[in-house]
Amino acid sequence: MPLTPIVLVPGLNCTERAFVEVLPALWPFGSVTIANHRRGGTVTEIARGILAEAPERFALLGFSMGGYIAFEIFRQAPHRIERLCCLATSARPDTPEQTENRERQIALTESGKFASVAKAAFPLVVHSDNVGNERLRAIHLDMAAATGAETYVVQQKAIIARPDSRPMLAGIGCPTAVIVGETDQITGVEAAVEIANTVPGAKLTRVPGAGHLVPLEQPAAVQGALAHWMSL
Template sequence: MPHPDPLLLIPGLNCTERAFVPLLPSLWEQTTVTLVNHRRGDTMADIAAAILAEAPPRFALLGFSMGGYIAFEILRQAPARVSRLCCLATMARPDTAEQADNRRRMMALAAGGKFDSVAGANFPNTVHPDNVDDVALRSAHLTMARDTGAQTYIAQQRAILSRTDSRPLLPTLAIPTAVIVGSADQVTGADGARQIAEAVPGARLTLIEGAGHLVPLEKPAETATAILDWLRS
């Protein structure tokens, strides 16, 4: 039986809707799917408001990586409109000082005309070690970065740096919540996922073996199964 609420999918930093393409055939069988444009604004509040302005009155919400940060902001702005939440390879806590410094360094390189090198250098950290030499994954990663562009990348990083700590929000959530993460996620990390799952009442954690941060492209079948389990719960 199809799920009654449409599903909004929010991509991550330097990602486009392409990150979700392998999941769509399975998801379309269960519900109406909207691929969200998260490339407008340079604060989480503005990005979330732009999404809400075009969203249906009530919806299920999935945020991938940065998309999870946006999802938390949507829940702050319009909690009654979200019927369920899926946190895919994301975290609720702010950056560490080291992470924030690295973001600023990447922003400076992108602003200085070295955006392709930024995307290329980041790829090994976004996938499972077994997938570092996967040509198709590397190509998809670079294509999404180029489709995003340096200016939008910098704006997204600015929004991430200024985001609100979402940990106080987690215990207040009273909607079906799934947390999905790759076992070798080096970006937001399995620990970040566990923190969300432990704080949200009734949340279910799914650890996907053989995947890093780019889990929807690395392990699409396993990721789709976990999402469908959440939609059917």
């Protein structure tokens, strides 16, 4: 099998650290690049910037917010995407309730309480069994600190304004994997099932013992799903 360049797009408050433990599954298939998703004020701008630096053709993985960006990358340049992985993400736009919650988090962050926002998010992004996992908590908080309050606000606003990607799902013709933690409280299992049921031939993997931070919570299971994805 010829090698395929692979581009990974992190999520909100995430750095390359989110992927470190699943990279061994990808290295045998091609070079891996962690995209810079911190440039641009909208999903459209962020996607355009990633495409400008990406290989001519590549496999694309989007994690959480990175999935929203991945859909936009596909929308802008479908001919360049060899395969697509939707990791703990959704094709849906925000609900009014989600937007209201994001606006509260933005207001708290702009008032100097970003550290508190990041701490409060941790129990929501992991499986209930992992709420007391201090290693995972430290990774989560370290990634948030590295991302910073200013980027957090910009990205939350970009997420609020993102388009509905559901109309494009049936037109995705490349090999597609959908991976979700069994108790994902952020983007949700329902949204993952919707993607898998609409993209022709998509493969859905539900990961036990994981919430939204599935590549950090259950890296071995995610490695297996990624290796299968790259073999499709």
